[in-house]
Amino acid sequence: MTGKRKWGDFSARQQRGMQLLGLVQVALLVSALWDIWHSSPDDINGDRRVWTAVSFVNIVGPLAYFIVGRKGREKPPVDGTPVAG
Numbered sequence: 001m002t003g004k005r006k007w008g009d010f011s012a013r014q015q016r017g018m019q020l021l022g023l024v025q026v027a028l029l030v031s032a033l034w035d036i037w038h039s040s041p042d043d044i045n046g047d048r049r050v051w052t053a054v055s056f057v058n059i060v061g062p063l064a065y066f067i068v069g070r071k072g073r074e075k076p077p078v079d080g081t082p083v084a085g
Contacts, residue, residue, distance in 0.1 A: 025059050032062035035070070043071050 007015065032055045036048050044051065051069045055061045 021059075028059060028062035029055055032065045036065065039070075045069050045071055 010018070033052065036044065036051050036055065041048065046069060051065050054069075055065055057064075
């Protein structure tokens with residue numbers, strides 16, 4: 001087969017797989033952008049504008065932000081007691 005494939009050339013299973021990957025990509029992008037702009041600058045490694053641009057690089061960008069771009073954050077205890085520090 002030469003040339004580009006059209007949507008109808010893919011099987012139903014392949015179409016569902018591509019739709020799922022697209023949904024995962026959009027969900028990661030939205031969650032990364034939300035986290036970038038709702039976190040304090042002290043919680044982010046680097047500049048927000050750079051991480052915003054990097055987030056638009058397919059699935060790799062948001063994953064890079066969540067792995068490298070965020071500084072470690074302490075989670076509050078489940079029972080509600082204050083964290084010493």
